[in-house]
Amino acid sequence: MARPLLLVGQPLLAPLLPLLRVDHDVIALWDGPGPDALAAVDALIWAGEFPLERALMDAMPRLTLIACFTVGYDGVDLALARARGIAVAHGGAANAEDVADHAIGLMIAHQRWIVGGDRHLRGGGWTIEAKTRTRSMASARLGIVGMGAIGIAIAERAAVMKMPIGWWGPREKPGLHWPRAESLAALARDSDILLVACRANEANRGMISAAIIDALGPDGLLVNVARGQLVDEAALIDALKAGRLGGAAIDVFDPEPTDPARWADVPNCVLTPHTGGATEEAVGRMAAMLQANLQAHFSGAPLPSPVPELA
Template sequence: MYNSRPLIFIAHPLLGFVLDPLSEHYEALPLWVEENKQRLAEARVLVVAGEFRIEPALIDAMPQLGLIACFSVGYDGIDVPAMRARGIAVTHAMDANSEDAADHAIGLILAHRREIVVGDAKVRSGGWSNGSKALTRSLADTSLGIVGMGSIGQAIARRADALRLHTCWWGPTEKPDLPWPRADSLATLARDSDILVIAARAHAGNEKMISAEIIDQLGRDGLLVNIARGQLIDEDALIARLQDGRLGGAALDVFMQEPTPPARWQNVPNTILTPHTAGATDAAIATMMTMLRANLDAFFGGGRLPTPVT
């Protein structure tokens, strides 16, 4: 006889760590176990990581589905209007990791401009044997451009103020209450920035918004930082410009394909790469777990969802 607790499915192995805590209150089944798919028709909730696309066939196989609970902040893999049309609510983790993602962005900037990773390798390899010191670039009076001025973009800008950077930003929506000026266009922002940080929410309409032309505006002395989504950048154009020197450098936490193939970056100079960890801290994950539980409890209890995607 099946468990009487509400049945929910966990969509991705990446979220395997939520199975045990959720199983204390729900019958939580991993979707990646083939035999569990026999019970898809019973499930009312699907827990997902927002960067992964949900196939329509999966939704069709879950006729009782009433909630897609996105563990992460981003939900670009979910066709929200299509779900809404089917009467399926979507929730996410709001701005649970905004401060931590901003910390990571600043860390990438500091690591690249001050050559911290290069310096570490030099010490470990014996390259510092003569006691010489390499000159690195100061952040003082540097122009920082931020693409996307939501909670993460604003958190980056606040930190940039303390680091003596001059911040400007661009996004499709004007925000007159912000203290940082908005550029006329993305191209203008890239042209006028020494460092360009991508903090925008990804959606179907802005794929590869950081195009070859935008990268060229940033130029051979510019640094491109991405802690948003890999699909926002034309990655092939980025790699080509790093290899031939038309772009000064890149610091990336996200990629078109994840995990990104190591060989793709083997001969790409002036880069710092991290494995999509900008928002993955102990505090952020704990907050996301709390939000997920709150949304599940509200859904099954007939209450108001605390963090719906609107």
């Protein structure tokens, strides 16, 4: 029986090649495979944040599975895949706990002036006469946009910190302990910290608009650990410079990698280079889930981690 042929999409996935070659024949997209090779591909291994062009899918008539190594799958045209009978899998909740840790870290780093305090001390600004006051976490109202695995993990951590918690998403989620706001604008208006943890798609691009940022206000903090395109980045920068927003703590950008010059003179922000879910442990879990999805698919079993039908 012939071994399945896998196409690996991005160079950042190159470390997976030895692992995948144990049970599959594997080719790499960056090596420029010809039409005949693409026509024989059974499954595509993809980094889900990258757009998957229709032309590439058209070149693979045998394709039956798109296996996103990552948890995110926003670069995949799910409607097109489903219309062609192509299954789509992803990393599930492999990095949810680590992203939640990072989100809490970003909040604390900004609210308690940890990054700014480090720079202040190193720059010789600490004197006996002056002491900077920061903001308590326990009294900060946290509004979470999107209550999936990451949102719930963040809420559980924030509850231990005695933060009042609310959330908003497009659908009710029975069984949650925290109240759902009537709208995104209402959540922003009633929060001290607005934390974006929802999945991204074309329908919610720029959902954190100038109006939502203004609702959060000059004392509010915006945290984004989801996808950069969910936030109107130009409006965010304008609001920070004008003082209409109190601060931002951002791990994801649009596009990536972001131009550092874009942020050089932007005040009151803490920035990290999309490292929220990039732990050794999470990557190991994603690799294991990828293998499980491939094994299940080619043995005719249900996928352990399919993309949800509502996505």
